[in-house]
Amino acid sequence: MESFINRIDQVGAQERIARFFSRSIKKKSKINALKAVLSMIDLTTLEGKDSPGKVKQLCYKAVHLHDQFPDLPTVAAICVYPTMVSIAKKSLNNTDINVASVATAFPSGMTSLEYKLNEVRMVVADGADEVDMVISRGKFLQGEYNYVADEIAFVKEACGKAHLKVILETGELVTLDNVRLASDIAMEAGADFIKTSTGKVSPAATPPVVLVMLEAIRDYYKKTGKKIGMKPAGGISKAKLAIQYLVMIKETLGQDWLNADLFRFGASSLANDVLMQIVKQSIGVYQSANYFSLD
């Protein structure tokens, strides 16, 4: 398998990150970036205590980010647990916002393949446009790469028309070499998107991990001509960091990836910080956080 020869030097990766982060994004480019970030958000609620009411409110927020401010995009998708899919689907009727559901015994993935496939079929039947699965990290760390690949392929099949995002849970993969290998396996096995984290493990998305995954996507595209999407998730709550990720995409994958079809942020509180920055760019001062709705 060719993917075995892709080595990553952590020090070098971190140096590259420092270069990306020294880019100075000002004026028009900042406003454009902020709006792009909004349109790439998978507005997420993944808690055991989620209620139908909360999901409905979040869906309303997804369409009405900040109505006081004209010409704002909507977010890309709402990301929920399986039991909330039908509620979200109903709430988002007549919008172009996707419903994404986590599945495959999220977040641990510690169950049998049969259960996982059933869960996937269920959320797709309930109307999920996108499925966020987790890989079996235990099997991966055992070196059972074929098992991991086969599992992804089965889930992909069960997804039907729904888009498959494969969560690597990089916080449990320990090394960047592993992140690269897992990315390569996921793409070969049929992922439409690769995603860093569940948000339930720390560290979640980190810049070096995202860089390594972007490089894997770039190399896969060079080899096959297929464009795989990328979704960092967890711990991205500030607009500044989100813009820095856009810099990384632009300079690693190019303009083609700078849209919600190929790039997403998995985040719950990022949107409000971005909105606050957009308003600040327009009126010159920061407004109180109380002016931005919390749903």
Next chain:
Amino acid sequence: MKTKNKKTDWSYSPALESTDHVRISTKNDLFINGKFIPPKKGNYFETINPANEKKLADVAEADQTDVDKAVKAARTAYENVWSKMDSSERGKYIYRIARLIQERAREFSIIETMDGGKPIRESRDIDIPLVSAHFFYYAGWADKLDYAFPGKKAKSIGVAAQIIPWNFPLLMAAWKIAPALATGNTVVLKPAETTPLTVMKLAEIIQEADLPPGVVNIINGDGKTGQAMVDHLDVNKIAFTGSTDVGKMIMKSVAGTGKKYTLELGGKAANIIFEDAAIDQAVEGIVNGIFFNQGHVCCAGSRLFVQESVAETVISKLKDRMETLIVGDPLDKNTDIGAINSKMQLDKIKMYVDIGQKEGGSIHQSSCSLPEKGYWHAPTIFSDVSQSHRIVQEEIFGPVLAIQTFRTVDEVITKANNTPYGLSGGVWTDKGAKIFQVSKAIRSGVLWANTFNKFDPTSPFGGYKESGMGREGGLEGLMPYVNLV
């Protein structure tokens, strides 16, 4: 999934560093004996901004009389004050200089960028922080010289004449001045003609630090001024960084005079990528090795050796990466590659690119557009070249890389050493054993493993063969400035 098909055409808006707070004196005199004084003959020359060819300031040209005056001031300060001063007191002065540079770091960075053409990102993040780090480091040595060379006593030597190049103006001044002062010597320093302004600003700081008059003297001029400094009978030590040709002339001049000397000259470093390297990081290393500071780096990784099995991948990734390099206004914070330092240097680079093409090399340049005014050169790589090509043998000192492939470790070691130079080198592999095998076999002063162009004041720097002699930086950097008794 509902696709959005929303194209984002996102480019970076200009992010110019403000120059409002920067004060550049339009007329720069000679700094001798703690004062700014006009040159005897009253001659001044211009220094320009190579990014737009606009004049920045006039700079005094020192002739023989002025050189005499500067050396005399240095001698007097040496005999009467500096060599007699308690070493911990000397250290305090050097610490003070280091702190003042740190406080005014941004101002120094901007002037360095305006006068020399390097991107503000580099002058701000690399040059100036290293300058203050160098002064801090040698300030620490001042009162510890008794412990530096066990069993020996380190005695100062007298007046040092120091001549520095235009690629890292203030950093080279720091490399020269800091160890000289720490060891109790006094100096006469001459910056390059195209980049005198940050060093003149340093003169202001030296005044502000209340350094005793004559301990540091700074004069300007061309090769003639440098020659007068080298030939001066009352000078005890020559420190030169620059071209190998001038280095050879200096060696001839000082032969038999008893003057000590250190020479840091050219290079044509081999940067070696093995098939088991982390390829994406190695590509960054190639870029950093040859395009850092527009390739105006004596230790630049200008000869790239890539192992056959990964050559196609590496070159293809390198070409992609070159497209993302932003070439343009050095004061823009997003600029990766700034202006070529002078017209003369640009002509030289162009000459070599012509030669490379005439000799049959395959050229590839990034598709960036270059500003009309000023001196610019696109990042350039040549493949299909051999050790017999001139662009592989001679130092270009610009953003031009010559790429060869290799099959075995022995082959690449032979080729890496097949050069009159020996300043630096790079090796990229995931195998620790291979790093040691290769680095032991390559005759160069510095060899970086899985990185390139890293500098630190604690680490000695200098060359083998025609790359020079003597070391700067670290404990070894004290030796050229002391007599051990």
